[in-house]
Amino acid sequence: MDQALTFHGAAGTVTGSCLLIEAGGARLLVDCGLFQGPKTVKELNWRPLPFDPRTIDAVLLTHAHIDHAGLIPRLTREGFRGAVHATPATIDLCRFMLPDSGFIQEGEVERLNRRNRARGRAAVTPIYTRADAEAALQHFRPLPLRRWLDLPGGTRARLWNAGHLLGSASVELVLPGGATLLVSGDLGPGAKPFVEDAEAPHDPDWLVLESTYGDRERDDPPPAGRRALLRAEVQAALKAGGNLLIPAFAVERTQELLHDLDLLMERGELPAVPVVIDSPLAAEATRTFRAHLKDLPEETEPAETFLAGPNIRITASVEESKKLNQVAGGMIVISASGMAEAGRIRHHLLNNLWRPEATVLFVGYQAPGTLGRLLVDGASEVSIMGQEVAVRARIRRLDVYSGHADRQGLLDWVAARGSVRRGVFLVHGEPEARAALAGALRQRGLAVDLPEMDSRYALPVEGPARPRGAAARLPPEATHAAFDWHNERAALLLELRRRLEEAGDDRARAALLSRVRAALRGSADAPAHQIEGR
Template identity: 55%
Template sequence: MSLRLGVHGAAGTVTGSCYRLEIGNQAVLIDCGMFQGDKTLKQMNYDAWPFDPRHIAAVLLTHAHTDHSGLVPKLTKAGYGGPIYATPGTVDLLRFMLPDSGGIQEMEVERLNRRNQRRGLGIVQPIYTVDDAEASLQLLLPRDYNTWFEVLPGLRARFWNAGHILGAASIELEAESGGETLRLLFSGDIGPEHKALQEIAEAPKALDVVVMESTYGGRPRPKLDDAGRRAALAAEVNTALAAGGNLVIPAFAVERTQELLADLTRLMAEGAVKRVPVFVDSPLATNITNVFARYLHKTNGVQSSERQPFQGGSLHFTRSVQESMQIEQVSGGAIIIAASGMCEAGRIRHHLKNNLWRANATVLLIGYQAAGTLGALLEQGTNPVRIQGDEVQVRASIRKLEIYSGHADHDELLDWLRDRLPVRRGLLLTHGEADAIAALRSAIAGWGEQAPMVTVPKLDEYYDLTAPHPRLLKAGVARKRLDRYAEAEAMAGHDWHNDYAQLMLQVQQQLRRAGSDPERRRLLRKLHRVLGKEN
C-alpha cells in the first residue's frame, strides 16, 4: 500500500499548518490551519483547496491555535463530513475559537466591502461564517492522550502532550504499508521546558519519519524557572507603571493571556507589583479563561492555594464594544491585555492607536512576531506606523519579553529531537522561516551518524514515505502550485502591502517637511512622472 505525504501549509512560513497523508486510495489531514501574517499570506486562505475536501476520510488536529485549525470550517463548508479528532482540551477550546474566527471573517469582510463599494470595486465573501463554524463543531471527536484509536483500516493514531497550550498534542501514527508498519510523528508545536501552565512535552522514540516544527531554530532564549519568569515580568510591569502611562500587552487569547493573568495575580498578591486595574479586552479570551479554569487541576505551575488565579478585584473582563471603548478613557496606570498577539486584528489595534503616541505608555511584546505584521514592525522600530488606515506616531516605549513563548527554543528543539532518535527514514523540517530551518539543519548535521536525513519541503510538494528516505515525487503530484509557494515566500520580509503603507507614510512626511506649497507640488509632479501619470 502506498504512503504519500502532501505538505499544504507551514512550508516556508510559520503558519497554515496542513498535511495530507495518503494511505492507498484514502487520505487524512493532519491539521487544517489558517495562514496568518502579512496580507499576501492571508490572501492564500481564499484560494481553492489543492485537493478535494470531499475525498478526505478523517482530520486530526494537533491543537486549537488558528494557524493549525482555523480553516476547518472552510473544509466542512466545501463538503468534508468525516470525523475531526482532537484532545478534549482542544475540542473545548475550538467550541469558542472557531465561531469567534467566523465572526472575525464576517466583520472584516463587511468593513472591506464598505470600502470597496466606495471605490467602485466588487464585493468579497468571507472565508466562512459563524454558522459555518458552528456546523463544523458537530464533527469534533475527543480522544485522550496516550490512547491508541483507529483512524482508518491500517492506520491508527495516538496523541502525546506537546507542552504547547492546553490540549496541544504531537500525533503518532502507525501505518500498514507493503507488509510493514511505518511509525510517523507530527510534532505539532512543541512547548518549552518551563511553561507556566503546561507540563513538559512528551513523545515516543524510534520512528521512521518525523515532521517537526522549527519556529525558533537558531534562537535560544534565557532559561528561567517559574520564579525567574515572574521576576522578569514584575520588572517590566513596574518600569512601565512608573512611567505614568498604560502598559499595553498584545497577547493571544489562548494560553498567553491566561499565563499572564496567573502570574500578575500572584505578583500583586505578594506585593511585588502594585495593584492596578488589569483589563482583559477580549470576549474570546474571557471564554477561554473559563475553559482553562476547568483544567487547572491538570496543569503545571499552579499551586493548590492558587486554584483561582483568574479571579480578583483587579481583573476586569470586557465583552461589549461599549466596555472596550470605556477603557480608552484610561490614560495611565492600567494594564491592558488584548488580542491579537501579533497586533494584526481585534481590539488591540484600537488600544495601540490610543496609546502608541503617548510618551509615557509602554507596549510589551511577549511572543513571536511574524514578518510583516504590525507587531514585527513595532519590534523593528518602525515609526510612524499605519493602523486601520491612520498614521500613528510611535512615542511609547516598545519592550520585548520572550519568556512566555509557547514554542521550544533552538536548544530545546534539538533536545526534543535527540529524545526521538533513531529517526530511521528522515526528518521533515516545517513551520519555520528560512533562517530558522537553516540553523536547525546545520546543528543536526553536526550529530554525525546519529543525524537523520533532513528534508525541507516546499508548499504543495508530495513525498513518498515508503522510500528509504522521503522522496520527492516529480510525477503524479496532485496539484503543482508554484504561485502559492511564491506568495508564501513573502514571509522572508515585508510584502508589497507593507511596502505600500511605508511609501504612503514617507510621502506624507516629505509633504509636511516641504517648506512651501510650490515645493510640495514639485514633489508630487516627480511622483507623477515616476508613475507615468504626469498631467
Template identity: 45%
Template sequence: MKITFYGGAETVTGSCYLVTTDTKEKILVDCGLFQGNKTVKERNYGDFPFNPAEIDWVLLTHAHIDHSGRIPKLYKKGYKGPVITTNITKEMCSVMLPDSGHIQEMEIERKNRKNLRAGKPLLEPIYTAADAEDCIKHFDGKQYNELIKLNDNISIRFKDAGHILGSAIIEVWVKNAQGSKKITFTGDLGGYEKPLVNDPEFLEETDYLLIESTYGSRSHDEDMTRAGKLEAIIEETFKSGGNLVIPSFAVERTQDLLFDLNKLVEAGKISPSSIFVDSPLAIAITEIFCKNIDSCDEETQDFGRTSGKCPLLINNLRFTRTAEESKAINKIRSGAIIISASGMCDAGRIKHHLKHNLWRSNSTVLFIGYQAKGTLGRNILEGASKVKIHGEDVTVNARIESIKGYSSHADQEDLLKWIGNITNKPDLVFLVHGELEESSTLKSLIEQDYQIETHIPCYLEEYPLSTEAKPLCLSHEVRDKEVDLDEQLDSLMRQFYSVGKNLISDKKYQETEELIKEIKKKLIS
C-alpha cells in the first residue's frame, strides 16, 4: 500500500492524496484548487499527474475550494465514480462548485480579451458552472459516525472535524494479506470551544495519520479577545469617518463574523448604519447554516432559541445579490461594514471594494483569515504601499488590521492536544496542508512530546506504507531551482510573444511556442 501526495504538501492549498492498496484499489481523498502565486496556480490548468479514470472512489473532507475545487475537472477528465462526503458538505458544494466554475469562466473571458488584443492563443476555463452542476449528481452524502463498506477490503467513517459545518475527519480501514491497516485524514481540523461548530472528535487509534499544519507554529487570539478587537476596530473606523472592509471566506468565516457582530449589536456595543454581505456565495452558505442550526454547537442553538431567529441574521444586515446592488455600496462613504469574498482577495467582489477604499486613509481593511503567499491579500497584509487591482495601481492609505481568532483552523496548541488525545498513537504522522516553516515546527514538537515518527511530504512524493522502500521526493534545492526556471520560462514566453512573429515564419513561431508550453507543462506536472 502507498500514498501519493498530489497537493497540500508544503503548501496550504490543492489538497489531494491518493491511496493505492496492495490489490490496486485507488482512493482519492480531496481534490482541491491550488491558490497562491502564478507557478502554483498553473497546476490547476495542467493534466492531472494520475489517470482520473483509474480512481475507484473520491472521499471529500469538506467543502472549501482548496479541498473540493478540482472535482468537476476530475469528472471532465474521465472519473466515473462517486464523491462520498457528509450530507452538509454535499449541500454546500452544490452552490460552491458552480460558483467556482462561474468565477473561472469570467476570469478566462477577461484574459482572452487581452490575449486577442495581443495575438496570443485563447484559453479555456478549468471547468464551467455547468460542469460543476453535472458533477454534483455523483455526490453521495453520509451521516457522521456511520461505518461505510466500500467493498470487502475497504471501510470508511466520517467524524466531525469541527472546522466548518459538515467538515469531516475520514477514517479508512484497508485489509490486506497481513491484516488490516487504518489511515486517518483529518482534513482541516477546527479548534476548541469555537462558535457555531462542534469541537473536533477524537480518535481511539490509527496506524497512519495525515494531519493539517496550517498554524503549526502559531497560536490564535481567544474568542473573547477577537470580539473585543472587532469592537475597537469598528469604533475607530467609524470615528474616522470611513468604512470597514472585511475580505472574508464565504464559508464559515463570514458566518463566524456575523455571529460576533450580532452579539455586539444585541449588547448595544456597536450601531453600524449598514452591514453588507456582498457575496452571492456567502449569502447562499449563510442560508444553509440557518437551515442546519441543529447541527451547530449548543451555544449557537441557545442563542437562536433566545432571539427567536437565526443567530446570523442581524438588524441592519443587507444581502446584496446583484451586481447593481454591489456597485451601489461604493457610493457609501462612511459607517458601513462590508463583508465580501474572496477571503484572499484574488477574485470576486472584494476587489472592487478594495479599489474604492484602500486609497482612503479613513477606511480600514480587516483581515480575519489566512492569506497564502502570492495573493493580493498577503501583499496588502505585509505592507505593500501600492497594489494592482483590475490592471490599475491603487495606493494603500487605509488602515490595515488583522484578527487571528477567526481562523477555523486548529492552532499549534489545538493540534498537539488533538494528537495527544489519540488513545493508541499512530506509527507515522504526515504533516500536510501547511507551509514548510509551520510543518517543521510542529514536526519537532510531535517527535519531542509524543515520540512519533513524523514526516513532511513534498509535492508528488510517493510514500510506501507496507514496505521498507524509501519515499521518492525531490530535495528543496532542486525544487527551488524548478521554480526559478519556471519564472525564467514565463519571461521567455513574454519576450517571444512580443518579438517572435516579426523575426520568424508563422509556422516556426507556432512550433517554438508549443515547445515552450510543453516544457512549462512538464515542469509543473
C-alpha cells in the first residue's frame, strides 16, 4: 500500500476534523469529529462514514472538543476495535464530554421524532447514544506528551502540547521509511490561563496546519487587560437592566470566564451578582480542571476559591434551569453551547432575545451557519426550535477569550518549526482564512495545498505530496458556503411573516400570498437555468 493522506473533515470547512493516514499496510486516524454549522454540512454526521471503521487500526486524538472527538462513539459502534490514544487530560475530559454529546443527540432526536409523528414522517435514530459513548471510552489509552508510541504498520507517534485546551496536543508521526508528518491540531494563542504555550518538533517533511484565524490578527491583551474588557461588558449589561447571557463551551471557556469574573468580584471591581453556570457538563469540566491543577503553569492566578465563589451556582437539573427564566434581570448566565447550536443556551435565548434590556455576549469563534454566527452577523429575526424570535437584545462580541492562535501566531509557530521540507496542508478554516494564510506561507517559500473534502494525497518516499483525487461527499461549493438552503428557507419564512404582518389589510395579504404562489408555480415550470438565474 502506498503511503497516503486523506482529508475526511475540516477541509473546505472548519469542523469535523478527521485525517486518514495509510502507511505500512495500516490505516490510522488523527481525530474523528462531528461536523457543525449549516445543516448541509451537519448531515454528514448521519451519512455512511467514508471508510470502513473495521479497517482502522488506531486513532490519535488531538483534544476533547466535539468537532475533533465527537464521532469516535460512532466509529466504535460500527466496528472499530483498536485503541484511541490521547493525553490523560484529554481522556478525563472525554469521559463526560462524549456521553453528554450522546445524551444531547438522543434528546434532539426525541424532539424531532415528536414533530415527525405529527407530520406523518418516519422516525430517525441518533448518530449515537450515551451508551455508545460510554462503550467507546473503553478504547481510550493514555499517552503522555513527548513519549514515543509504536503503531501498527511501523509508524511511530508522539504528542506535543498544542496550547489550545487542557490536554490538547499536536501529533508527530514518523512514517515507515523515515518521512515525518506533523499535525498541528488546534493551536492556542499563548498566555492562556490553564495551558502552557504550544510547542512541537522541528523540520517536519509535511505539516497539516489549522487556519481558523488565518486572515485576521487580534491584539490580545495581558490577563489584566482581558479582565478589564470583560468588566466593561458586564457593567454595560447590568446597566441595561436585563440578564447577561454568555454562550460558552462548557470546557475551558467557561472556566476561563469564571476565573476572571470571580477575581473581578473578589476585588470589588464588579458587584457580586449571581453567576449561574447552567450546564452539568461545566460542573464535570470544573472538577477535571481542579484535578489537573498540578499540571498547570506556575503563572496561573486562580481566585481564592478556585472557580467556586460564593455567588457562583451550577444548575444540575432541567427544573433548575427552567426557573432561571423567571428572573428578568441582574443575572449572568453562562451556558453551552458556545455557538448556540444545542443545549440549554437555546432556551435562554428564546426567553431573552426579544428583550431590549437583555445582553448576549459571544466570546469565541462562530462557525458559518450556526445560530451564533447569525446573531453576530446582525440577524433581526431567528428561528429557535421552530419558534420565530425577534432579536432586540444587545448582541456583543469579545474576542479576547479565543482558544485559537491568530494569523501572526500561526506564522510564528510555523517559523519556529524550522524548515517544512515538503509541503503544508491547510485545514480547519473558512475559504478566506485559508487563502490568506496560504498566501503568507507561500511568500515565505513554502509549498501549500488547500485540500477539499475527502481529497487524497500520495506521500512518496521522496518529493512533494501528489493529489490522488477524491470521492467527495460534498462539493466544495457546499462545504465553503456560509449559509445553505436551510438557512435561506428560514430567512425567507421569517421575511414572509414580517411582510404579512406589515401589510395594510387582508386584501393586501391575500395579494402577497397570491404572488408568492405564482412565483413558486413559475419556478416549478421554468427550466433549471432560468431558476438559477433569478
